Amino acid sequence: MNSALLVNIFRFVLLLAIQIIIFNNMNFLGYISPFPYILFIILYPVNGNKSGLIASSFLLGIILDLFSNSGGTHATACLVLAYLRPLLFKFAFGLSYEYQTIKLNDVITPQRFSFIFLSVIIHHFTLFLLEAFQLSYILDTLVTTLLSTTFTVILCIIIIYLIKPNRR
Amino acid sequence: MQQIFNFIFKNSYRILFLLLIGISLSLTIQSHSFHRSKVISSANYLSGGVYEKVNTVNEYLNLKTENDALALENAKLRSMIFNTKDTATAKILDSIKGVKLQDLIVSKVIHNSYNVYENYLTLNSGELDGVKTDMGVINSLGIVGIIENTSPKYSTVISVLNKRTQINAKIKKSDHFGSLNWDGKSTGYVQLTDLPRLALIKIGDTIVTGGQSVIFPENINIGTIAKIYRDEQTNFFTLNVKLFNDMTNLGHVYIIKSKDRDEIINLEKKVKDE
Numbered sequence: 001m002n003s004a005l006l007v008n009i010f011r012f013v014l015l016l017a018i019q020i021i022i023f024n025n026m027n028f029l030g031y032i033s034p035f036p037y038i039l040f041i042i043l044y045p046v047n048g049n050k051s052g053l054i055a056s057s058f059l060l061g062i063i064l065d066l067f068s069n070s071g072g073t074h075a076t077a078c079l080v081l082a083y084l085r086p087l088l089f090k091f092a093f094g095l096s097y098e099y100q101t102i103k104l105n106d107v108i109t110p111q112r113f114s115f116i117f118l119s120v121i122i123h124h125f126t127l128f129l130l131e132a133f134q135l136s137y138i139l140d141t142l143v144t145t146l147l148s149t150t151f152t153v154i155l156c157i158i159i160i161y162l163i164k165p166n167r168r
Numbered sequence: 169m170q171q172i173f174n175f176i177f178k179n180s181y182r183i184l185f186l187l188l189i190g191i192s193l194s195l196t197i198q199s200h201s202f203h204r205s206k207v208i209s210s211a212n213y214l215s216g217g218v219y220e221k222v223n224t225v226n227e228y229l230n231l232k233t234e235n236d237a238l239a240l241e242n243a244k245l246r247s248m249i250f251n252t253k254d255t256a257t258a259k260i261l262d263s264i265k266g267v268k269l270q271d272l273i274v275s276k277v278i279h280n281s282y283n284v285y286e287n288y289l290t291l292n293s294g295e296l297d298g299v300k301t302d303m304g305v306i307n308s309l310g311i312v313g314i315i316e317n318t319s320p321k322y323s324t325v326i327s328v329l330n331k332r333t334q335i336n337a338k339i340k341k342s343d344h345f346g347s348l349n350w351d352g353k354s355t356g357y358v359q360l361t362d363l364p365r366l367a368l369i370k371i372g373d374t375i376v377t378g379g380q381s382v383i384f385p386e387n388i389n390i391g392t393i394a395k396i397y398r399d400e401q402t403n404f405f406t407l408n409v410k411l412f413n414d415m416t417n418l419g420h421v422y423i424i425k426s427k428d429r430d431e432i433i434n435l436e437k438k439v440k441d442e
Contacts (some may be wrong), residue, residue, distance in 0.1 A: 021222055024281075033283050050181035058188040067215045068281060069288035069324060071199025075192035083185045131284055133200045137352070 004045060012060060015040050020067050023155075032147045036155040037064065038123050041082050042116060043160075046089065057082040070131065077127035081119055088118050108157055116156055121149045199286075211290065216322035219279040219290055227419075234419055241308055273297055273423040275305075278322075282329055282416050285352040289313060289325040291421065299323045302383055304424040310389040310412040311335070311377060312421050328358055329415050337390055338378040342367055345378040348390065348409070355415050357394060360407040367405065369393060375409050382429050 019037035026033055041057050061075030068074070092115035128141045128148075176183065227234070275297070279290035293299055295318050305312040305325050313325040314333065326333055329350050337360055338345035346363035360375060373393045379386040395408035 020218070026283075051184050054181055054185050054188065058192065061192065065195070066212070067218070067279075068284075069290075070284065070286070071197075072192035072195030076189060076196055079185060079189045079192060083189075130196050131286075132352075133196075133285075137285070140352075 004048075008040075008044065008056075011040050011043065012056065016060065016063060019064060024068055032144075032151050034148060034152045034155050035124070035127070036152055036159055038078065038081060038120065038152075039156050039159060041078060041085065041123075042119050042156070044085075050086075053085070054079065054082050073127055073130040076130055077123045080126045081123040084122060085119070088115055088122075091115075091118065108160070113157075117149070117153055120152050120156065121145065124149050124152065211294065211317045211319040211322045211324045213319070213321070216278070216290060216292070216319065220292055223276075223278040223292075230419075233417070237308075237419070271425045273299060273425065274420060275299075275323075275423055276420055277418045280327075280416070280418055282327070282355045285331045287327040287329045288316065289327055289418065291323050291325060291423070292321070293423070294318050294321045294323045296320050298425065299423055302429075303426065304381075304384040304388075305421050306384070306388055306424065307413065307418065307421045310391065311384065312413065312415075312418065314383055315423065327415060328411070329355055335384065335390075336378040336381040337375050339363075339367055339369060340374040340376045340387070342369075345380060346404070346407075348375075356411060358391070358409050358411060360409050361404065363405040363407060365398075365403045365405060369396065369405070369407070371396065375407075382426065382432050383424075385424065385426070 015037045019035065023034050023036060037060065040060055041053070044053050044056075057078040058075055061078035062072070064070075064074040065072055092111050124145045125141075128144050132138075132141050273293060275291045275293040277289050278292045281287045281289070289305075289312070291299075291305070299315060299318050301315055301318060303315045305315060311328060313327040313330070314335075315323055316326045317324045328335065328348070331350060331352055333348070333350060335348040336345060337348045344364055344367035346360045348358055348360055350358045363369075371393050375390045375393065377384040377386060377388045377390060389412050391409040391411040391413075393407050394410040397406040397408070399406065
């Protein structure tokens, strides 16, 4: 239990640092900006404390907002994702997900992929919608969401493979 | 009573969610409303400090381009000195583009964003250096933005690449003015709107800051006209302006202290009150 907490804190700090120092400066073709920091919310233990997840994702978002001058957009998007996470689990892994031992940081199966993809698209859509804050930009928002989602999902899968614990 | 407590304990994460999303949504909405200082901004010790550390690394990596720019500026200054009429006494530069040197604060960009609709820069000088909200920020090529928030050591700047900026600008040769906005599409181009149809313009004309602005002095370079849109319904042009500045690559900038600003604002306030 204690080591899980430590791993989560470590993940929180590391993902945030990578996001701020490297990925925030990326801007391919003027549209695509990846946000792999939400891996923290995706990889949070399935049966972990719900209030803990919500509070920590708020903290994650607000710190990123602090660094990217974006008001509260990241915080809102992270909160929405954290709140909808149980629903996404139900959708991707079936109703009785709470009794299975789901390990996300493992080989990518269709279920895991659909869970990651849905999480990323929900987060990105909320984020870009709030960032534009105007319905006349809705088309731009959708295009940006789709392009950035693809990119973030690819990055997330690469990172999961990189940090995957080795099988003995 | 028991049931109320039970309800609260059972739904504690929902209540927490509603509370936090309320806070974050209000921060978002507040950040989108015009002319309001932000609560969450990168002008603070935590993010300012981190950005300064990151910037020292980046600065080292960009030494070559920075050197090239300095060499270019040096060459320009030298040619100015050598081309003065009386070569015996080298003329001392007392101004950059019409702004007296003592009214400038030299500062450095430690963080620059250009990939969202509302972009901000972070500078490494703040209130202790005399930076205040609503001062203009330029560099040797042209305008950069306007100071938004300040802390003792850092300050944030609304970049010209921000949907919320509105800067008074005019055609250099004819004094017809309009307002400068950004449509959020390209980092190299901004839009000049509300320019009267009477103005004689052609592609390639220079756009400079107008005299109506209390933030920028007159005649600071902005860019050149790249495309002209005529709207048949109204009597105004909309222009695509190509910036002189590469907003994705900023190093040292100058902050303009305008001494007359308070005087002008007070005077205009007096007129309105009467």
